[in-house]
Amino acid sequence: MFLRGFGAVGLATGGVGIWRMGSNHVLSPASGPAYAPWDEWEQPGERPLEKLIRAAILAANPHNTQPWKFRLLDDAVDVYADTSRQIGGIDPFLREVHIGVGCALENLLLAAEHAGYQWSLREAPSSTDSALQPILGVLLKEGMKCTSELYAAIPLRHTNRGTYVPGKGVDASLIQAFGDVRNSDSDLRVFWFRSHDEMRAFGDLVVSGTQAIIADSGQSRSSAQWMRTSWTDIQRYRDGLTYDAQVLTPSKRAMAKLLPPLSVRQADEYWLRETRDTQVATACMFGMIAVRDSTKLHSLVEAGRLWQRMHLLGTLRGVAMQPLSQPIERRDRERQLGLPPTFANALAELQQDDSWQAVMPFRLGYPERVALPSPRRSLSSVLL
Numbered sequence: 001m002f003l004r005g006f007g008a009v010g011l012a013t014g015g016v017g018i019w020r021m022g023s024n025h026v027l028s029p030a031s032g033p034a035y036a037p038w039d040e041w042e043q044p045g046e047r048p049l050e051k052l053i054r055a056a057i058l059a060a061n062p063h064n065t066q067p068w069k070f071r072l073l074d075d076a077v078d079v080y081a082d083t084s085r086q087i088g089g090i091d092p093f094l095r096e097v098h099i100g101v102g103c104a105l106e107n108l109l110l111a112a113e114h115a116g117y118q119w120s121l122r123e124a125p126s127s128t129d130s131a132l133q134p135i136l137g138v139l140l141k142e143g144m145k146c147t148s149e150l151y152a153a154i155p156l157r158h159t160n161r162g163t164y165v166p167g168k169g170v171d172a173s174l175i176q177a178f179g180d181v182r183n184s185d186s187d188l189r190v191f192w193f194r195s196h197d198e199m200r201a202f203g204d205l206v207v208s209g210t211q212a213i214i215a216d217s218g219q220s221r222s223s224a225q226w227m228r229t230s231w232t233d234i235q236r237y238r239d240g241l242t243y244d245a246q247v248l249t250p251s252k253r254a255m256a257k258l259l260p261p262l263s264v265r266q267a268d269e270y271w272l273r274e275t276r277d278t279q280v281a282t283a284c285m286f287g288m289i290a291v292r293d294s295t296k297l298h299s300l301v302e303a304g305r306l307w308q309r310m311h312l313l314g315t316l317r318g319v320a321m322q323p324l325s326q327p328i329e330r331r332d333r334e335r336q337l338g339l340p341p342t343f344a345n346a347l348a349e350l351q352q353d354d355s356w357q358a359v360m361p362f363r364l365g366y367p368e369r370v371a372l373p374s375p376r377r378s379l380s381s382v383l384l
Helices: 014-023 033-039 050-056 095-114 149-153 172-180 196-215 217-224 231-237 250-258 264-280 297-316 326-337 342-351
Strands: 068-072 076-082 117-122 132-142 188-193 285-291 320-323 357-365
Touching: 033 231, 050 068, 050 095, 068 095, 076 095, 095 117, 095 132, 095 149, 095 297, 095 357, 132 297, 149 297, 172 188, 172 297, 188 196, 188 297, 188 342, 196 217, 196 264, 196 285, 196 326, 196 342, 217 264, 285 297, 285 342, 297 320, 297 357, 326 342, 326 357, 342 357
Parallel strands: none
Antiparallel strands: 068 076, 076 132, 117 132, 188 285, 285 357, 320 357
16 A cells, blocks of 8 residues: 555665665654754844744644744844745635744744743734735733743644544543633634544545545645655755655655655545545544634634644643644635535534634544654744
8 A cells, every 4th residue: 555655666776775765864854954943943043032933933834834934123023924835726815824824923922921021912014025914013021931831842843644543532621721722812713523423524524625635636736836755855945745744654754755756646645545544534533723704814813823822732741633624725715716615514514603614624632653843944034
């Protein structure tokens, strides 16, 4: 099954295999300058507020596009969405961009509190760069150090796309803790799906969403553009999805790096199998963050802040988490193309409450293997 998914034809052997083993750093996963931000996140910089940005760039974000930019002032940080890093047909209305920026904002605020700053939010000024969308300005003044337990989890949090331990349920007290972790009075709701019928309906919707994305050549190509399969590309772009971040066994990870890159069709087939047979099949439960109006930028940013805090808490409690946004990506695509609202209707039925709009579906459980970090852009590349 694995060799078929990763292209058994053309298996690297002999001198070619040895060359690829070295050039793709097969024996040293998640290494090189692209991963340095995970180790350097608390290093002092030329300006005190740089430490806040080092924390921000380690935040969760869809497809690891890292769609953010920051401007440092003496007593403030202005936060922008970099819309040039949009995922094309996967994210036509910038929902995932704004959620990703919200995640980065939450890390920044946690780091500010740890550094002894009191913060307040204001509107960020516009930019002369049309790709940069103002999100918020964070005003800072010196106060008492206030460290949340979530701060310590910032460099430990990684999206786990692998197998979760079957049958090991998440304790009800942890679900309550997820509900209590909110750091905003924004109108947000988390739907939980735990019964057999609920989980089957959720899983079926995720699989059908994956199939629909694969069948849509525009969405399929948009997604494929963010896959980084060579060590050279990872160090050059410092973003996107990698084999190391797929939580494969060491032997499968090595084989994937030794073989020629997959075609888009092969990658889509593998993604569908992993979604159906690993990610849906081994989830302990599913959840979904929802807002009142998914077209409002502020609501999406706040949903991102909540997702980041939940993921940090899960990390501290040994719980793995992974977005499963395929149904939302299809809902947005249908809206973009003026198609019948098949997935919007299915999501409303799943929620049993159409006054809320889902923006972040996810799975959680206890991981069989530890997730490796994803590449991250340097501090200098995200500062204005």
